[in-house]
Amino acid sequence: MAGRLLQGLLTVALAAVLAFVLMRLAPGDPLAVLGDDRPLTAEARAQLEARFGLDRPLGAQFASWAGGVARGDLGVSIATGQPVTRLLLDRLPASLLLGGVVLVLTFGLGIPLGVLQATRPGSAADRLLGGLSLAAWAVPSFWLGLVLAGTFAVRWRLLPAAGMTDPLLDPGAPWAVRAADVLRHLVLPALTLTVVSIAAVMRYQRAAMLAALAQPSVLAARARGLPGPAVIWRHAWRNAIGPVVALLGLWLPLLVTGAVFVEYVFDWPGLGQLAALAVAARDYPVVMGVTLLVAAATVAGNVAADVLHAAADPRLRP
Amino acid sequence: MTGSGPYSRAWRTPGARAGLALLLLLALAAIAGPFVLPDPAAQPDVLAGANLPPSAVHPLGTDQLSRDVLARLVSGARISLAVALLAVALAMTIGTLVGLVAGYAGGWTDALLMRLVDAALAIPRLFLLLLLLAAWERIPLWALVVMIGATGWLATSRVVRAEVRRLATEPFVLGAAALGAGPGRIAFRHLLPNALGPVLVSATLGVGNVILLEAGLSFLGLGVQPPLPSWGGMIFDARETMHAAPWTMLAPGAAIVVTVLAVNLVGEALRRATEPGR
Numbered sequence: 001m002a003g004r005l006l007q008g009l010l011t012v013a014l015a016a017v018l019a020f021v022l023m024r025l026a027p028g029d030p031l032a033v034l035g036d037d038r039p040l041t042a043e044a045r046a047q048l049e050a051r052f053g054l055d056r057p058l059g060a061q062f063a064s065w066a067g068g069v070a071r072g073d074l075g076v077s078i079a080t081g082q083p084v085t086r087l088l089l090d091r092l093p094a095s096l097l098l099g100g101v102v103l104v105l106t107f108g109l110g111i112p113l114g115v116l117q118a119t120r121p122g123s124a125a126d127r128l129l130g131g132l133s134l135a136a137w138a139v140p141s142f143w144l145g146l147v148l149a150g151t152f153a154v155r156w157r158l159l160p161a162a163g164m165t166d167p168l169l170d171p172g173a174p175w176a177v178r179a180a181d182v183l184r185h186l187v188l189p190a191l192t193l194t195v196v197s198i199a200a201v202m203r204y205q206r207a208a209m210l211a212a213l214a215q216p217s218v219l220a221a222r223a224r225g226l227p228g229p230a231v232i233w234r235h236a237w238r239n240a241i242g243p244v245v246a247l248l249g250l251w252l253p254l255l256v257t258g259a260v261f262v263e264y265v266f267d268w269p270g271l272g273q274l275a276a277l278a279v280a281a282r283d284y285p286v287v288m289g290v291t292l293l294v295a296a297a298t299v300a301g302n303v304a305a306d307v308l309h310a311a312a313d314p315r316l317r318p
Numbered sequence: 319m320t321g322s323g324p325y326s327r328a329w330r331t332p333g334a335r336a337g338l339a340l341l342l343l344l345a346l347a348a349i350a351g352p353f354v355l356p357d358p359a360a361q362p363d364v365l366a367g368a369n370l371p372p373s374a375v376h377p378l379g380t381d382q383l384s385r386d387v388l389a390r391l392v393s394g395a396r397i398s399l400a401v402a403l404l405a406v407a408l409a410m411t412i413g414t415l416v417g418l419v420a421g422y423a424g425g426w427t428d429a430l431l432m433r434l435v436d437a438a439l440a441i442p443r444l445f446l447l448l449l450l451l452a453a454w455e456r457i458p459l460w461a462l463v464v465m466i467g468a469t470g471w472l473a474t475s476r477v478v479r480a481e482v483r484r485l486a487t488e489p490f491v492l493g494a495a496a497l498g499a500g501p502g503r504i505a506f507r508h509l510l511p512n513a514l515g516p517v518l519v520s521a522t523l524g525v526g527n528v529i530l531l532e533a534g535l536s537f538l539g540l541g542v543q544p545p546l547p548s549w550g551g552m553i554f555d556a557r558e559t560m561h562a563a564p565w566t567m568l569a570p571g572a573a574i575v576v577t578v579l580a581v582n583l584v585g586e587a588l589r590r591a592t593e594p595g596r
Contacts, residue, residue: 014437019449026453134586138578140530142537143553143571150560150567253442260444261534275445276538279452287452295440 008303015295016069019288020062052078069292075285079278084289087274094164095270097182098189098263099255105194106201106251111244113198114205118213118240119232130206133199141258145192145265152188160185162267189266197254201247208243212236238312245309249302256294324515328584328591337583344577348399351392358393358547361385369563379565381555387569390547395573397548401463402528408467410474410521414510417478422486422505432479435472443469443531451540462541466528474520481513515592522585526578533574549574 040048049055052075053064068075074084117126153161160166164185169178212218213236221235259272267273271290278286328334361367367384370376378387420431438446446469451457485491486509494508535541536550544551552570560567 011433011436011440014433015440018434018437019441022446022449023453026450134582135575135579138526138530138575138582140533140537140550140553140571140574142534143567143574146553146557146560146567147571150564154561257442257444261537264538275448279448279538279540282452284452287448291441291445291449294442294445298442299440 004303004306008299012296012299015299016066016292017062019291019295020065023284023288024058052076074289074292077278077283077286079281079283079286084285087286088271088289088293091269091271091274094268095259095263095272098186098193098259098268098270101186101190102193102197102255105190106198107244109194110198110201111205114202115209115232115237115240117202117206118209121210126206129202133202136195137199139196140261141192141196142261142265144195145189145262148188148192149266159187161188164269185268189262189268192262192266193255193258196258197251200251200254201244204247205240205244208240209236212240215239241312242309245312246305248308249298249305252301253294253298256297324588324591328587331587331590333583334587337580337587340576340580341584344395344580345399347392348395351389351395355389355392356386358385358389359545369559369566371563372565378569379563381552381563381566382559387552387565390552391549391569391573394547394549394552394570395577397459397542397546398529398532398577401459401466401532401542402525404463405466405470405528405532406521406524408464409470409524410517411471412468413471413474413520414478414513414517416471416475418482418505418510418513420475421479421482422501422509424483428479432476435475438469439472444534447531447535448540451535454540456543457540459542459546462532462535466531470524470528474517474524477516477520478513481516482509485509485512519585519589519592522581522588526581526585529574529578529581 046055053061056064065075072085074088076082077084077087080087113129117129120126149161152158164182165178166181166185169181171178213232215236217239218231218236221231226235256272259270260275261272262268263270263272264276271293275287275290277283278290361383364384367380368382370380370384372379376386376388378391381387381390416431416435420428447465450465450469451462454461491504491508494504499507532541533548533550533553536548537554539554541550542548549570553567556563556567556570
């Protein structure tokens with residue numbers, strides 16, 4: 001396990017180097033956003049380049065950037081001048097809330113649906129659910145978000161269309177009232193993200209469960225006269241948890257990608273919206289910061305999935 | 319077709335047939351559209367002709383600049399499909415070559431390449447593209463294709479590598495080596511053709527992914543640049559007109575869903591048909 005952790009750290013470090021190289025290889029002017037509407041004078045440009053360290057050789061830039069990253073300093077936003085680490089920390093809670101709810105919904109719904117499909121392969125229910133998940137897989141998250149917001153928020157006025165809290169709500173309102181307000185704002189973005197990411201869980205669970213149901217141990221349990229649900233959940237499903245846990249690591253990038261669009265469409269003040277806005281403003285250090293955080297989370301998800309998988313499956317223990 | 323090979327097996331699934339039929343229809347529309355439909359950039363009457371509902375003249379209505387939505391949709395299909403096909407072709411070529419080299423050379427080459435692939439896979443593809451594309455003033459179409467292709471080969475290279483490593487110890491490969499075939503000949507004549515099955519599957523599923531990805535990038539302003547029509551760009555424009563003219567929002571979204579679904583139906587059937595031990 002220590003080896004797996006070390007390997008994960010190495011992967012994150014390599015990903016950081018890669019991100020730096022990619023960003024610097026890409027053509028474009030990091031200061032363009034500042035000169036968009038008012039051309040920079042030569043002196044102003046030189047001053048700014050010195051401030052952001054852009055006048056130094058690439059190797060030196062990389063060294064100071066990597067040193068900063070190691071200390072948790074991700075640089076300064078070119079557009080706003082704020083420290084990137086601060087911006088990321090400010091937006092982390094909103095993203096964790098949305099991501100956590102979507103995690104519970106996708107796995108909480110995807111697992112039983114996948115199991116249901118696997119226990120009746122080829123049935124009408126299996127084919128309907130399979131078709132639906134394939135269709136959900138094809139839906140662009142930003143489009144679904146806009147359609148849902150247009151329908152439920154703008155046309156029917158049932159739910160808020162944007163943001164995380166009602167700006168008119170008295171900040172001194174009781175705790176329960178404010179929680180209910182956040183919850184109302186959470187419904188549409190969480191629903192959108194769940195629709196676009198549940199298919200992966202259903203399909204994985206279905207395949208894993210089909211394989212588990214084909215095991216001789218399941219046949220033996222049935223032969224002993226155990227009731228159907230006991231066989232399915234206690235005998236077969238326990239052997240089908242592994243692949244679904246492994247999916248956690250694959251599902252996270254899916255969620256983060258969807259979050260960029262969904263948070264942008266719903267003005268949800270999370271990391272995804274930060275990334276979308278930073279891209280629009282061509283604010284490199286912020287785009288880099290979010291990318292690094294996402295890479296670290298992805299690798300951590302994979303490592304956690306491996307460790308959990310080993311814990312759930314005795315065959316993988318050393 | 320009555321064969322028992324994986325491709326005829328895939329062809330026998332109703333989903334694959336429906337998907338292929340849809341794609342054929344779409345390709346036909348994309349090719350014939352410009353000869354039948356009005357100019358997608360024409361703005362006949364910005365004042366009285368904007369946001370018109372569907373009619374005989376404009377089957378899918380008009381947008382806020384009085385442009386014909388169907389003409390823009392079909393024009394967008396050409397661009398979306400061309401970008402997706404070219405980018406995936408590029409990605410598959412890189413992925414196959416890297417996988418072939420890593421799997422066949424083994425040792426340090428293999429370790430180095432696969433560590434790099436691992437690191438790149440830690441960054442979701444959208445973020446790789448954000449890093450690569452955010453800096454451009456206006457992204458030329460060729461650059462979009464190259465960047466999408468250059469970020470899409472990672473998983474494929476791993477699949478090909480695994481396939482090559484499995485094949486490398488097969489008797490027919492060892493036999494070819496014993497007969498004096500050089501490494502290049504073994505790699506390209508013996509290993510490559512036999513490792514292409516999984517590549518075809520990832521290529522098909524990759525096209526669906528790239529259509530979604532390109533739509534998303536265009537929505538964020540990093541993809542196909544206006545005035546060129548693209549489905550993602552049409553959705554971006556429709557944010558303001560969707561209440562007065564819902565067709566401007568529904569048409570491009572439905573086009574994406576149907577196209578990606580059709581591609582994935584075919585890819586799914588291929589995957590299941592080529593899967594070992596089904």
